[in-house]
Amino acid sequence: MTAAPRDVRQLLADAAAALPGVEGRHEAELLLLHVLGRERSWLFAHATDAVGEADAARFAGLLARRVAGEPVAYLVGSRGFWTLDLAVNAATLIPRPETELLVELALARLPLDTPLAVADLGTGSGAIALALASERPRATLIATDVSSAALSVARGNALRNDVANVSFRQGAWFEPLQGEVFDLIASNPPYIASDDPHLQQGDLRHEPPGALASGLDGLDDIRCIVAAAPGHLVAQGWLLIEHGWDQGAAIRALFEQAGFEQVHTERDLEQRERVTRGCLPGVR
Template identity: 60%
Template sequence: MIDIATALRHACQPEADGLARADAELLMAHVLGKPRTWLYAFGDSALTAAQQAAFEGLAARRAAGEPVAYLTGRRGFWTLDLQVTPDTLIPRPETELLVELALARLPPDAAADVLDLGTGSGAVALAIASERPLVRVTAVDASPGALAVARANAETHGLRNLEFRHGDWYAPVADARFALIASNPPYIETTDPHLAQGDLRFEPYSALASGRDGLDDLRAIIAGAPRHLLPGGWLLLEHGWHQGAAVRALLADAGFAEISTERDLEQRDRVTMGRMS
């Protein structure tokens, strides 16, 4: 038997292409069912044979490229701890900007209907629903597997002010209109080499790539939005760092006003929005 600190040190050995320390600690905490901070205080605790085998198995899978979020089945987003599976994208910190901008346009004391297109794990829909209990959120996804994960996350967090619908973009909402539509759709070019690198290799391709220029799904969402927004309603779209100008032009062509692009913490174009005039 070895102790926790030794197992972590072995997993992170640089000469053996070891794991990043943070990744190793997250996997160890998952195996032990303890918070990561617990490892620092009890690093001299011995692992059982089963715990050591489980950790080494996960470490090997991570070394082969599998994302930590899929190995642990969890990822934090906003104030929520979310279940994630290979049916869903892994929620990323930059998408929290989309939530912030949506909340700024949804008064906390007012009822409103919100649509989240391509909800995946439910990250954006659940974050909005948790912060605005008077808002009714409809979350749509074309993947039954993703919707099952989103429903489970809503149940875990006891959120009742949202519903989930299966289908392609606006098809499941018929003629319904909303005060705000938010989406983090696929926006990577199908020829982008990053799709074959890193964590993206393991995430659902259909939730990542969208045509030769990455704009196919953004075009579809923008084109359909005027039929599903109330007068003065907002459309908020996450996109790639180099797509801000193109998305602004698409919104202008669709008749939107008050068009602007917000940058993420790395000062890259991240979310573009417009208001239905």
């Protein structure tokens, strides 16, 4: 005898119980809505709707993969960031809410009606570049990444979000930007120590290692970026870098050694040091 189909409420309750952590219910909803092709508002009026056998089986498959540790963003193929809906996959880092602080700080240094040049180094899914470009339509954004697979995702996200004032180039950090200078450079580079045990835990296990780890102290790539940035900034141009909560002092020292002024580290909503910024001295 075929089992009677379960309704939305039953499926979500069972799934939430199977998922670890306080986000279990929310994650279950995201997976089911992805399977059903519905928006979250649909849930409130359709909790007792029966879920068909094929959809229930597909949901069960995604749930099993999530229980095994795959990130929800990879399972549903997208993640919201700023005002954007970004496609993501295993070639890209999953955009995180704390990176929106970097966007906010950059926008505060980019006048709305001024045609400025901006670079985003290590763009991944394109999150930072596309957020800035969408808010500053007169700015010209160039986003770089060493990964051709990541750049393919980023280019798709530009089309997906109808952002035209950004271009993408392949290469490590400043490699594709020889001879070019910018009013602002932003980056969320790898900053986890290569032997950090967190790399083998949670969602990080499934994200690209090259986008996460950078040497024994996590600062190898940041050292390269900070040292080279003065040669790619106009006078009074800004460098902003996202980093780990315990790296602020070390990164401020790197900025100062490179000749930056107005060096300061901003804290995120959890009051952890998150983004360091500095201004190149000189007269425009």
